[in-house]
Structure formats: structure tokens, C-alpha cells
Amino acid sequence: MASEKLDALPDLAGGQAPDDLAYVVDISAGVTGSRKSTLNDLFSIITRNITDKALRWQGSTAPAVSAAGAGAIYFDNVSNTFKASQNGAAYTDLIGGVGGSFYPLTPVVDADFxxxxxxxxxxxxxxxxxxxxxxxxNSGDQLRCRVKAYPAAPFSIVMGFMPILVQANFFNCGLIIRDSAGGACASFGLGASNGAFSVGGIKWNSVSSYNSNYYSIGLSPHFGMQFLKYTDDNTNRVISYSADGEVxxxxxxxxxxxxxxxNQIGFMCDTNNTTYGSTIAVYSWLQS
Known part of the structure; x- marks a missing residue:
């Protein structure tokens, strides 16, 4: 395949204008049989041959991560998943099924915690x-936590998660902040106690010692996707709640x-019940 410059372009399948300077030349039949075309024509030929309207990627190993402010995607034929790199971050599996175009999800990188x-x-x-x-x-509170360094204020984190809690005493799951030196914590999320569910904030002397409630608001059982927003505006800590991640x-x-x-922030699950365990599935973690 060779290329050459054209002074003028004929009106081929792509409907290109004379100032389209990108084209290809087929010299397989010799110079006298050359056929000149813009890239519009080339892609027109390619897409006409995709009869089932599908685009395909061949499995491969990970390419370089994306540059800052950019993104990249490839198909991993070992994990059988599409993977994406965003803003220079490592490749993570693209989320499918839950979420999609309805829920605004940013994949969680567990290795960060x-x-x-x-x-x-x-x-x-x-x-x-x-x-x-x-x-x-477990008998007694035990906050099982995945944490990372607390960001410099001001910032916000939106966590999208699904809890699996039994309607009994006592369970908690959600976002947690912690002072690693003294051990004190505060958690914000969903809880179950006295046969009811609630949105609550709790102060903890440590990961195994309850102090008192910040707040507790009754909540009808709804264990689809939940969104909790934590904001540190350099003056206050503000907790917000959403069912769709937008409002x-x-x-x-x-x-x-x-x-x-x-100096730490993350997510946690607490079981204080000797019969049932509890689960939190964190689908999204977005810091801004």
C-alpha cells in the first residue's frame, strides 16, 4: 500500500470534498489500475462489511495506562472483561449489569485501601x-474496615453501595473516618437495630467500642443501590444521602x-450478632 498527494479528489462513496487531503491508494493492479479514495470511503467499506452491527476487540494484555485527563479501554481475554484506565489510573474492570447508564458509577480500586x-x-x-x-x-461490635489516607480538604466523596443486613440487632455498614493515632472513628451509613432500619451516624471510641449516635433516621427497607456523600469543606463535615447518585x-x-x-477514610461493615453476618458491596467511589 502506498500513498500520494492529490491536487483534486473525485466524488467517491464517502462524498468527500476536494479539500479532504487524507486518502489511500491501491496499486495492486499497477499504477494504471490505481484507485484513489479518502478515509471516508475506506471506513464506508469497512462498516458495510460489519453485517451484525457489532464492534469487536481481540483479547490482549494491558497497554500503557491512559495519560492525565484521558482514558483508555481494552479487552482482557484472561479475566474475560473490558478494562478501562481513567486519568492515568491503573486499569480496572468496567462495571456492567448494575449501574449502566442509570447509576453514575466510578469503579472502586480495592488496592488503594x-x-x-x-x-x-x-x-x-x-x-x-x-x-x-x-x-x-460476632459477639460485640467489630468494625471491619478498608481505609486509605484522608484527602486534603476541601473535598467530597460519593460512595455507591448495596448493604445486605438482617432486620435484627445489631448491624452497620457505610463510610468511615478514623484517627489512626487515637483510634476514634465515626461511621455514616445504614444500620439495623430493634427490628428496624435507619440511616445513621455513629461515634466510636475505637473499632470495637461504641460511644454514641450522631443521628438516626428511620428508613423503609430498600436494599438496592444507596449513595452516601461525605463532604469536608474545611469547616464542616456534611453527610448527604441519595437513592440515585444525582439528587x-x-x-x-x-x-x-x-x-x-x-487521617483515614474508607468503608466498613459491623456485625454485632452471633447468628447472622453482614455484607457491604461498594460499587462506586468518586472523589472530587
């Missing part, structure tokens, strides 16, 4: 890309150093 008080808890990544903590039955209602605000000055 580390255990605090793992005990008998487990963490896995499910086929939809969610990071799942299972906290087994949020502020439900709590307190000074940013109230009870603790956190």
Missing part, C-alpha cells in the same frame, strides 16, 4: 466490579474536628 481490624472478615471483588466486605457473626439530601453537619481529627 488497606485493612483495619480485619479479624475473620473477607474482602472480594464480584463480577460487577464491586468491592465486597463480609463481616461474619442528594443533606441530613447531617458537624464541625470537621468534632470528636476526632481523621
Amino acid at each position: 488497606a485493612w483495619v481490624n480485619q479479624g475473620g472478615a473477607t474482602v472480594t471483588t464480584n463480577s460487577k466490579g464491586a468491592v465486597v466486605i463480609y463481616a461474619p457473626p 442528594f439530601v443533606d441530613i447531617f453537619s458537624v464541625g470537621r474536628t468534632d470528636f476526632l481529627t481523621p
Whole structure:
């Protein structure tokens, strides 16, 4: 295949204008048999041959991650998933099934988080890309946490998650902030106690010692996707709640150093029940 410059272009299948300077030349039949075409014509030929309207990627190993402010996608034929790199970050599985175009989801990178008080808890990544903590039955509170460094304020984090809690005493799951030096924590999310579910905020002396409630608001059982927004505006910590990840209602605000000055943030699951365990599946973690 060779190429050459044309002073003028004929009106071929792509309907190109004379100032279209990109084209290809087929010299397989010799110079006298050359056929000149713009790239519009080339892609027209290609797409006409895709009879089932499908685009396909061949399995491959990961290319370089995307540049800052850009994105990249490829198909991994080992994990059998599409993977994407966003804004220079490592490749992660694209989320399918739950979410899609309805829920605004940003994949969670579990490698960014580390255990605090793992005990008998487990963490896995499910086929939809969610990071799942299972906290087994236990006597007494034990916050099983996945945490990372607390960002510099001001910032917001929107966490999309699905809880699996039994309507009994006592279970909690959601977002957590923690002071690693003194051990104090505050959690914000969903809970079950006294046969009811609630949206709540709790102060903890440590991952195994309850202090008191910040707030508790009754909630009808709804264990589809939940969205919790945590905002540190450099003055206050603001907690907001949403069922769709777009429309949020502020439900709590307190000074940013109230009870603790956190240096860690993440998500957790707490089981205080000797019969049933509890689970949180975190589908999305978006910091802005």
C-alpha cells in the first residue's frame, strides 16, 4: 500500500470534498489500475462489511495506562472483561449489569485501601466490579474496615453501595473516618437495630467500642443501590444521602474536628450478632 498527494479528489462513496487531503491508494493492479479514495470511503467499506452491527476487540494484555485527563479501554481475554484506565489510573474492570447508564458509577480500586481490624472478615471483588466486605457473626461490635489516607480538604466523596443486613440487632455498614493515632472513628451509613432500619451516624471510641449516635433516621427497607456523600469543606463535615447518585439530601453537619481529627477514610461493615453476618458491596467511589 502506498500513498500520494492529490491536487483534486473525485466524488467517491464517502462524498468527500476536494479539500479532504487524507486518502489511500491501491496499486495492486499497477499504477494504471490505481484507485484513489479518502478515509471516508475506506471506513464506508469497512462498516458495510460489519453485517451484525457489532464492534469487536481481540483479547490482549494491558497497554500503557491512559495519560492525565484521558482514558483508555481494552479487552482482557484472561479475566474475560473490558478494562478501562481513567486519568492515568491503573486499569480496572468496567462495571456492567448494575449501574449502566442509570447509576453514575466510578469503579472502586480495592488496592488503594488497606485493612483495619480485619479479624475473620473477607474482602472480594464480584463480577460487577464491586468491592465486597463480609463481616461474619460476632459477639460485640467489630468494625471491619478498608481505609486509605484522608484527602486534603476541601473535598467530597460519593460512595455507591448495596448493604445486605438482617432486620435484627445489631448491624452497620457505610463510610468511615478514623484517627489512626487515637483510634476514634465515626461511621455514616445504614444500620439495623430493634427490628428496624435507619440511616445513621455513629461515634466510636475505637473499632470495637461504641460511644454514641450522631443521628438516626428511620428508613423503609430498600436494599438496592444507596449513595452516601461525605463532604469536608474545611469547616464542616456534611453527610448527604441519595437513592440515585444525582439528587442528594443533606441530613447531617458537624464541625470537621468534632470528636476526632481523621487521617483515614474508607468503608466498613459491623456485625454485632452471633447468628447472622453482614455484607457491604461498594460499587462506586468518586472523589472530587
